[in-house]
Amino acid sequence: xxxxxxxxxxxxxxxxxxxxxxxxxxxxxxxxxxxxxxxxxxxxxxxxxxxxxxxxxxxx
Numbered sequence: 001x002x003x004x005x006x007x008x009x010x011x012x013x014x015x016x017x018x019x020x021x022x023x024x025x026x027x028x029x030x031x032x033x034x035x036x037x038x039x040x041x042x043x044x045x046x047x048x049x050x051x052x053x054x055x056x057x058x059x060x
Contacts, residue, residue: 008046012046012049013042014026016042016045016046017034017042019045020038020041020042020045022034022035022038022042
């Protein structure tokens with residue numbers, strides 16, 4: 001089931017796809033063509049980025 005107005009920006013998804021080496025698959029087949037393991041890795045990377053941004057935004 002697709003979500004309307006997802007949490008991650010398209011720019012972030014594209015950046016993560018490039019880093020994972022699946023950008024060509026996304027361009028040719030859409031996100032449905034990406035293997036589930038790579039999608040899991042994408043989610044892990046997105047969580048790491050979000051956690052880092054949260055820590056960086058905390059006052060010191």
